[in-house]
Amino acid sequence: MDYSKLxxxxxxxxxxxxxxxxxxxxxxxxxxxxxxxxxxxxxxxPNGYFDPCNNPADAWPIIFKYKISIEFDGDNSTEPQTTWCHARNLYRSCGINYQSNPLRAAMIVFLMMQDSANVQDNTEG
Incomplete structure (x- = not known):
């Protein structure tokens, strides 16, 4: 699934x-x-909002626990200086490039990791 379209x-x-x-x-x-x-x-x-795409307090525990890396790419001449890229989890080989919101990029990587884990679980046995 292409989570970047959500x-x-x-x-x-x-x-x-x-x-x-x-x-x-x-x-x-x-x-x-x-x-x-x-x-x-x-x-x-309701007992508070859950908005990890925009709230660092909701996103950081996920980023930390699942070892997601976010790297700013401000030197890319073809993209605006506010472009974020390379949100990755190296253990699951999941990543997304060129998202303007770094927290959203990390959350998309988390969802991709879940897909990757489900595929691995379903192919073993």
């Missing part, structure tokens, strides 16, 4: 499903927001 909301939603589990998050498709779960008297209530 919106931030769609990437965040996929991340929430993988990382938080289906019972620990909710979303509002009209507002394009993903929420952490909060239970109050049996009621499901």
């Amino acid at each position: 919106s931030d909301f769609e990437v965040n939603l996929k991340l929430a499903h993988i990382l938080l589990g289906k019972d620990n998050y909710d979303w509002n498709s009209d507002k394009k927001e993903v929420y952490l779960a909060g239970i109050d008297g049996g009621e499901f209530l």
Whole structure:
């Protein structure tokens, strides 16, 4: 799947499903927001936003745990000076180039790593 074609909301939603589990998050498709779960008297209530594509506090634990590297490429004369590139995980040989948002690039690499792990799990045996 080409995750770079997904919106931030769609990437965040996929991340929430993988990382938080289906019972620990909710979303509002009209507002394009993903929420952490909060239970109050049996009621499901939003307990904060989950936005690793844009919030370093949400993204950094994922980047650190899964050893994702982000490298700024400000010397590329064909791209704007704000271009980020080379978000990679060398252990799974996953990477994406030329994303303007470094956190989003790292989250896309994480999703690619999950695909890679699933392919490896399904081919063994």
